[in-house]
Amino acid sequence: MSKDDKKIIPAIVHKVRWVSCGSKKFKSYIDYIDRDEATRNYNFDDFSLYNDYMGNPEKSGSLFTEKNDYMTKKEIKELKKNFELAQKNKSMMWQDVFSFNNDWLIENGYFNPKTKVLDEAKIRNAIRKSMGELTKDGNENELIWSASIHYNTKHIHVHVASVELKPNKENLKKDFRERGKRKMKVIKTMKSKFINDLRNRDEFYKELDVLVRDNMVGSKKEYSFMKDRILREKMLNMLRHLPKDKREWNYERIKEAKPYVDSLSKYYVENFCRDDFQRFKKMIIEDKKEQLKIYGTPKDLSKLSEPHYKEADLYRRMGNTIIKELKDFVKEEEYKNKRLQYLKEKKKYKNRSYRSKKENEKKNKINLADNKKNYDIKMDREINKPFEEKKANNNEFKKEDNNLKNSDGNKKNILDDKKSSYNKLNKDSESKYKNENNSMKFNLAVAMNNVKRAIRNDLEHYINMLEFEKMERQKEYESGLEI
Known part of the structure; x- marks a missing residue:
């Protein structure tokens, strides 16, 4: 988009402001909670923090809360008491406003310009989804809120006021300007949930997921890169830039090799999944136009050239599939080499x-x-x-025996000694x-x-x-x- 192009105004706007417990706006909002719709509509400026942003509404809808679409007098009285208690406990009061371009509501079937009927049930449900982001991690501070739909010729909007029954003691020590701040991540998520609930693009994104996971990435799992010469060359070239440690072989970790992986992925989907990839690109362009219409032209125009998150998802999934195939190939080659070495x-x-x-x-x-x-x-x-x-x-x-026969004395004893010596000699x-x-x-x-x-x-x-x-x-x- 060039500087000369017309800037696109967002179809849906979300803003948040806040005041301290001593503010007149806080007290005025409490005073008008239990008034009838006409009175609240007429005195809208007294409690609204958006007088500079929008004028008095032509008509205001009834109050609704997290649990109630319509409130009885008893329930309204109880709501007023809770807001008074929150003010007494020094809670901040936040006011969120969700504003629509009425043309977008008409295009998407939420508003009938002839009968002036708005699909309030759908709007209420989207508000609840968005406000639920503030209590998703629990509701220790007991956040409560009330809201009403306001009708204008050009911009129907929803006004939401919220307070904490039990403010955090540590936060009470801070300046009210700091106490009221919400994290930018929370604000973006609130708006995203509100918009996505109204866009109703579930079937659209399901089709994109089928194209990515089942058709393109799924076909790559069945097709070996060894069958195509260019694929094989790109694969082996990619191998030279992968880390030595195979545990690091993951698409999110291989910064140096990522361009080679993306190049291989692009070559594959353009040549082997041509029809699916063309359908995928057409749907991405359509979705980008829709998002630009809803969110408007960004301040940073470079964001317009950023890839769609589904494109990033395609290259991530395809990249991991390719890396796994290469890892299996290297593992098989190493096994063959080890086996050959073993046989030798x-x-x-x-x-x-x-x-x-x-x-x-x-x-x-x-x-x-x-x-x-x-x-x-x-x-x-x-x-x-x-x-x-x-x-x-x-x-x-025998010689001794002959001598003994001719000698005198104890011939018998001498003979016995000789025999004993002879036996001993035999034993030795x-x-x-x-x-x-x-x-x-x-x-x-x-x-x-x-x-x-x-x-x-x-x-x-x-x-x-x-x-x-x-x-x-x-x-x-x-x-x-x-x-």
Whole structure:
């Protein structure tokens, strides 16, 4: 929009003003609460904070509140007491005004210019939605409000007065100008809720959501970027600008890569979802015109070139879908590389294990043969040794026996001693033989343990192989479920 273009006046205006408890306007509003409609209409200037903004209404509707469309005399009396109590407790009084361009009301079927009938029920409901924003987080201060619809030739408007029965004690210490301020976010939300309730664009936005979520983003989930050369090139180019940490791969976090993601999204919807995207753009233009008519020309004209929030939603959803596809692709490639590396290591280990096994077997055979040979030699020696000793001892014994036969004295005792020595010698020989035999058995056990250790290592490797193959089967099963 250029400077020469005519400025668009908003069809709906929302303003808020406030006064302290000692203000004459506060007292006047209380005084006129229980007056009839004609009296309140005639004395509107006495309690309205918008005399500079609008003149006296031609006609005023009855009071309504959060719960009542029409109020009995008893209910009006109770309302007046509550406003008096709020004033006594030093509450501020806020006055909100919602003003319409009557042409907009006529265009949207809320006002009949011939019969002068307004759809007051719809207006009341929109006011309640808007005022509900002030109490959505609870109503600790017990906010109460009353409102009435005022008719003018050009601008029908709704006047709302609100007070707090229990003002916050900390706020009472502040200057009244500060106490009455509302957060800009709250004011914007109040206006937005009021307008959206009257626009009745639910079906319109539902159609936009279907175009975005189901048609365009939904089709991308089913279409692999590997099928198209340009898509593939854009995808791989985007990969170079993504953060190394895959946990950061989210559309809201990838500032550097976002232009590349948006470029890819735009290319996809323009070439693969042409009809849906054209319909989407047409609806966005229509909605922007409607919003401009309602909200008017913004002070900051650069806002007119900002993308519609549904456009931003499209690129966000499409971007996250693309990023997820790329993440799955990278994950699959990493898995393939790891599997290939594993198979190489597995083959290498098999060859090394086979050679090591053959060498160990050969070495063990040589050691076993040597041990057996040495063992046989020692066994022969040990077996023959007692007999040789026995033979020598027998010769000695016979010699001694002959000497004893020819000697005098106690021949019998000497013979017994010799026999005892001979028996002891036999026992020592047998004990020595057993010890040597145990030593040979120990050496044999050591050799067997070495063989067992080699077998155990091979078994552990085989078990690891089985576990990896099990993981592969599980992955294939999960892939099957996703399909």
